[in-house]
Amino acid sequence: MNRLSESIAQLRHNPQQAKAFETQGHCVVLAPPGSGKTKLLTTRLAYDLFNTIPSPHGAACITLTNAAADELRRRLDVLVPPGRSSLFVGTVHSFALRRVIAPFAAVAGRPDLARASIGSDAQINGAYEEAIGAVFGSRADTRHIRSTIEFHRKRLSSDDQWSRSGHKTLAAARKYEAKLAEQELIDFDGVVAAAVELVEKHELVRRALIARFPCLYVDEYQDLAPGLDRLVRAMCFGQSGSATLFTVGDPEQAVFGWTGSRPELLAELAGLPDVTAVPLEINYRCGKEIIRVADRVRKGTSPVVGQRDGGHVSVNYCPDGFAGQCRSVVAAVRNAVADDVALHEIVVICLRNDQCKRVAETLRASNIPAFVRGAEYRQSTSTAFVEACAAWSTLDRERSNYRLADLLGQWRNLVGPMWTREQDVALAELLMSLDSGEQMTAHDLLERLLELGLARGLQRPSMSDEALILAEMKKSLTEGALVGLTIKGLAERARKVDRVEVTTMTSSKGLEFDVVLIVGLDDKGIPHFKSIYNPAELAEDRRKFYVSITRARNQVHMFYSEFVEWASGKTTTAGPSRFLSEAGLL
Numbered sequence: 386m387n388r389l390s391e392s393i394a395q396l397r398h399n400p401q402q403a404k405a406f407e408t409q410g411h412c413v414v415l416a417p418p419g420s421g422k423t424k425l426l427t428t429r430l431a432y433d434l435f436n437t438i439p440s441p442h443g444a445a446c447i448t449l450t451n452a453a454a455d456e457l458r459r460r461l462d463v464l465v466p467p468g469r470s471s472l473f474v475g476t477v478h479s480f481a482l483r484r485v486i487a488p489f490a491a492v493a494g495r496p497d498l499a500r501a502s503i504g505s506d507a508q509i510n511g512a513y514e515e516a517i518g519a520v521f522g523s524r525a526d527t528r529h530i531r532s533t534i535e536f537h538r539k540r541l542s543s544d545d546q547w548s549r550s551g552h553k554t555l556a557a558a559r560k561y562e563a564k565l566a567e568q569e570l571i572d573f574d575g576v577v578a579a580a581v582e583l584v585e586k587h588e589l590v591r592r593a594l595i596a597r598f599p600c601l602y603v604d605e606y607q608d609l610a611p612g613l614d615r616l617v618r619a620m621c622f623g624q625s626g627s628a629t630l631f632t633v634g635d636p637e638q639a640v641f642g643w644t645g646s647r648p649e650l651l652a653e654l655a656g657l658p659d660v661t662a663v664p665l666e667i668n669y670r671c672g673k674e675i676i677r678v679a680d681r682v683r684k685g686t687s688p689v690v691g692q693r694d695g696g697h698v699s700v701n702y703c704p705d706g707f708a709g710q711c712r713s714v715v716a717a718v719r720n721a722v723a724d725d726v727a728l729h730e731i732v733v734i735c736l737r738n739d740q741c742k743r744v745a746e747t748l749r750a751s752n753i754p755a756f757v758r759g760a761e762y763r764q765s766t767s768t769a770f771v772e773a774c775a776a777w778s779t780l781d782r783e784r785s786n787y788r789l790a791d792l793l794g795q796w797r798n799l800v801g802p803m804w805t806r807e808q809d810v811a812l813a814e815l816l817m818s819l820d821s822g823e824q825m826t827a828h829d830l831l832e833r834l835l836e837l838g839l840a841r842g843l844q845r846p847s848m849s850d851e852a853l854i855l856a857e858m859k860k861s862l863t864e865g866a867l868v869g870l871t872i873k874g875l876a877e878r879a880r881k882v883d884r885v886e887v888t889t890m891t892s893s894k895g896l897e898f899d900v901v902l903i904v905g906l907d908d909k910g911i912p913h914f915k916s917i918y919n920p921a922e923l924a925e926d927r928r929k930f931y932v933s934i935t936r937a938r939n940q941v942h943m944f945y946s947e948f949v950e951w952a953s954g955k956t957t958t959a960g961p962s963r964f965l966s967e968a969g970l971l
């Protein structure tokens with residue numbers, strides 16, 4: 386039996402999963418952590434590609450972050466044979482940029498959009514400062530006004546909603562957009578807004594998109610901001626024919642409020658007349674004790690049924706502060722390893738990036754390899770490609786798990802329409818010449834790939850987001866933490882084994898590990914002192930804690946000190962996180 390048939394057979398053992406898998410028409414799956422939402426989505430997509438979507442039509446699979454898209458690709462890679470170019474897997478922004486704006490902006494009368502590239506942080510900051518200064522004067526509170534503008538732009542506010550923040554705010558927002566447009570630039574929120582406008586206003590664009598992607602798959606719907614909801618509604622519930630929607634999500638895991646997401650949109654979608662809503666209730670991941678503790682935090686009403694016995698939860702007081710928590714983490718990792726847990730089955734979840742850094746440094750100082758997600762550069766299609774080239778060339782084929790055919794497919798997409806067969810040959814020759822990886826650094830490899838066509842491919846406006854992230858990678862290899870990294874070192878980063886993962890609560894979404902260690906569980910850190918008097922933010926902080934606990938299969942260990950140490954060095958004393966008592970742990 387191949388992997389796809391195996392996965393389908395597993396889903397058929399669970400009547401609710403089977404119902405969702407077999408639904409014809411739109412399907413919304415609402416389900417708790419570990420209940421197989423991602424498994425269902427990827428299995429259904431792979432099945433549909435084989436059986437119900439004839440070539441050259443394709444499918445689009447959309448999620449929130451590059452890391453989540455990477456995880457979806459990894460899961461799909463084992464289910465879908467390589468070379469199906471009509472499959473899109475990526476973020477809302479990349480869908481908007483590459484699948485809506487690039488092909489359709491010019492025909493819809495907006496050639497300016499087709500030429501616009503994503504602005505760098507410096508360019509965006511400059512445009513905001515100039516625009517706010519021009520409208521409000523040089524003594525304005527730029528930070529506050531900018532955050533109001535961002536609030537409305539992320540939510541695609543109507544004129545009426547904008548007007549509640551005053552006409553000057555709207556004027557500054559328009560000026561900001563104009564300043565970017567003068568330089569042929571756009572930002573991520575602008576990309577989504579432009580794509581929504583193209584799809585909603587132009588029937589031709591809608592029809593062409595639906596023809597290309599008759600099936601739309603969306604993961605983590607609760608975290609996707611109104612922009613995607615509008616695209617989905619236009620493509621799947623509009624009057625000009627429709628694409629079929631298969632989406633999964635869990636409002637109780639909504640943790641991206643700052644992006645403008647509205648978890649209630651998922652429930653609204655589930656209530657539409659043409660939609661089959663399927664709840665799942667079995668958590669396959671967590672031991673029952675972990676589910677019991679998580680359930681107290683969740684305070685939800687829908688049932689969650691544990692499938693796995695066992696599970697262990699502990700709370701550890703570290704009176705000497707965060708340094709003491711880091712030392713306790715080292716001890717917990719050693720205990721787990723003594724119990725035969727592999728390092729890559731252990732995660733340390735922190736509240737903030739500076740804490741991730743301190744934990745990783747302490748682990749490394751104790752000779753425990755550690756990897757901080759997104760610390761040196763963000764993950765994206767192009768950085769994953771460079772890492773995969775290193776892995777294919779220097780690891781033995783069984784361990785690297787990469788196929789040359791896949792690499793060549795990714796290469797062609799990155800190089801774009803200027804691709805020539807000679808570039809395939811040049812890439813294959815380069816990779817084969819790198820047997821040992823000792824002669825070249827990771828930076829050399831990146832430079833060679835840029836010369837062979839990557840640099841030119843990323844000059845396209847539709848690839849400008851990738852160009853920015855690849856520039857981060859280059860900076861880290863030339864002047865950052867990864868100077869001198871070997872190709873083998875880069876390959877090991879891609880392989881993600883034999884090292885403890887260190888990540889933040891939000892970035893831990895969608896992942897699973899045998900052992901989860903959560904640090905910094907002190908009140909005013911979590912919930913954050915700014916969230917305590919804001920019910921919506923307090924609830925979101927609680928959900929972050931819930932998401933963190935539910936990453937574990939077997940063990941969760943939590944650490945607190947009764948005071949918070951901030952990155953500035955200041956401390957705030959406030960006792961253990963109130964969520965620990967809510968969970969019945971203190």
Ligand SMILES: Nc1ncnc2c1ncn2[C@@H]1O[C@H](COP(=O)(O)OP(=O)(O)OP(=O)(O)O)[C@@H](O)[C@H]1O
Binds near residue numbers: 417419422
């Ligand atoms: N029917 C099934 N039989 C056996 N294992 C299953 C089944 N469904 C899901 N699983 C397993 O349960 C685990 C959790 O699945 P998955 O990651 O898809 O859940 P999820 O709902 O997306 O979780 P989360 O929301 O926490 O990210 C995975 O290891 C998956 O293989």
